[in-house]
Amino acid sequence: MKYYRFLDGFRAYSVLWVIWHHTLPAFGMLEWVSHPLLHRLLIRVSAIGFLGVDVFFVISGFLITGLLLGDLDDQVRMKRFYVRRFFKIAPHYLLILAAGFLIMPFVSHPADYDARTVLSYFVFLHNYVDPIYIFGHLWSIAVEEHFYFLYPMLLAVICRVRTDAGARRRLLLGLLVLLIGVGNAIRAWCFRDLVSLNDPLPWQVTHVRFDGLMFGCLLRVLERDITALGPTIRRWTGRLCWWIGTALFISFVLKFYKNVWYSYTLAYVAAGSLLLAGLLEVRAVLLLTGAAWLRFVGKNSYGIYLWHYVLKFPLLELKPYLNGLILGTVYVVLSVAFGVLTTVTVEQYFLRLRKRIMP
Numbered sequence: 001m002k003y004y005r006f007l008d009g010f011r012a013y014s015v016l017w018v019i020w021h022h023t024l025p026a027f028g029m030l031e032w033v034s035h036p037l038l039h040r041l042l043i044r045v046s047a048i049g050f051l052g053v054d055v056f057f058v059i060s061g062f063l064i065t066g067l068l069l070g071d072l073d074d075q076v077r078m079k080r081f082y083v084r085r086f087f088k089i090a091p092h093y094l095l096i097l098a099a100g101f102l103i104m105p106f107v108s109h110p111a112d113y114d115a116r117t118v119l120s121y122f123v124f125l126h127n128y129v130d131p132i133y134i135f136g137h138l139w140s141i142a143v144e145e146h147f148y149f150l151y152p153m154l155l156a157v158i159c160r161v162r163t164d165a166g167a168r169r170r171l172l173l174g175l176l177v178l179l180i181g182v183g184n185a186i187r188a189w190c191f192r193d194l195v196s197l198n199d200p201l202p203w204q205v206t207h208v209r210f211d212g213l214m215f216g217c218l219l220r221v222l223e224r225d226i227t228a229l230g231p232t233i234r235r236w237t238g239r240l241c242w243w244i245g246t247a248l249f250i251s252f253v254l255k256f257y258k259n260v261w262y263s264y265t266l267a268y269v270a271a272g273s274l275l276l277a278g279l280l281e282v283r284a285v286l287l288l289t290g291a292a293w294l295r296f297v298g299k300n301s302y303g304i305y306l307w308h309y310v311l312k313f314p315l316l317e318l319k320p321y322l323n324g325l326i327l328g329t330v331y332v333v334l335s336v337a338f339g340v341l342t343t344v345t346v347e348q349y350f351l352r353l354r355k356r357i358m359p
Contacts (some may be wrong), residue, residue, distance in 0.1 A: 027328035049210075072169060075156075099213075109313060146210070187261040238282040239277075302343070308335035
């Protein structure tokens, strides 16, 4: 599979943004910021940190399509894909579930869950029930798992109804555009009488968030045509994508309407625009994503994301005794450290095992 170096930088920014979103309000890290404008800016950037998940969705759709697109020339190897995804996702995920259930008795938070809710986490349906507080971030993993399960089936159906590789790609392209439209229509319908954003519905469930993944898939299908543009068109298209993505994210900092359906459409358009700018080798993107430490964080972002929310609760027990800035810094460092540690041990072990079982 082709390696896109800049995507590791995107992953790093995304996971750090999500962590910042959960760090600032929880630990009160802004006690040391006296300048009112800087204080407000940091709060605004933190408040929309959940959009890092939308960036992850676009990246996932893009990369998974890259894994499967070659199969359109012959047939979709569904068994191989499912087995390899299981070894990539499940061991680390199950470790986090175990860690969370072990931590819960030692933190001062009500254990408000039943057997049905617990079971939902093992079958990836937990984004359709009230979340267990310590696993409040895992809804996005459920959305991705539903995508991993259904997307190869879509490609397999395409291979059945079309025999020519070119016709298959064109059909996939059309279906992705259709699904993006359907996803927006569903979200608009679900948001029409929105009352509370504290419920799992409507913004954590798969049927109102899957179009971000489809948009990433669409970009990967179009990559060959986009990167084949002439030098001048490539340069100006890349710059346009850079400015669109940057302008949208700046506008989100100024104001993001979480209860408006098209806000999430704009979020993945912004992420996709910057991804296209990276594909077209816009210098600003390559510079901002090229640092070695960013690529390191990006390569370990799955583990870091899994750990960061679980670790928040035991550390909050220390809040009466430690300065918010110190405690928040410790939290970020531990989130990265635990994520890296379990990536290079647990995840890498199962990836080596996967290579032997399903190369």
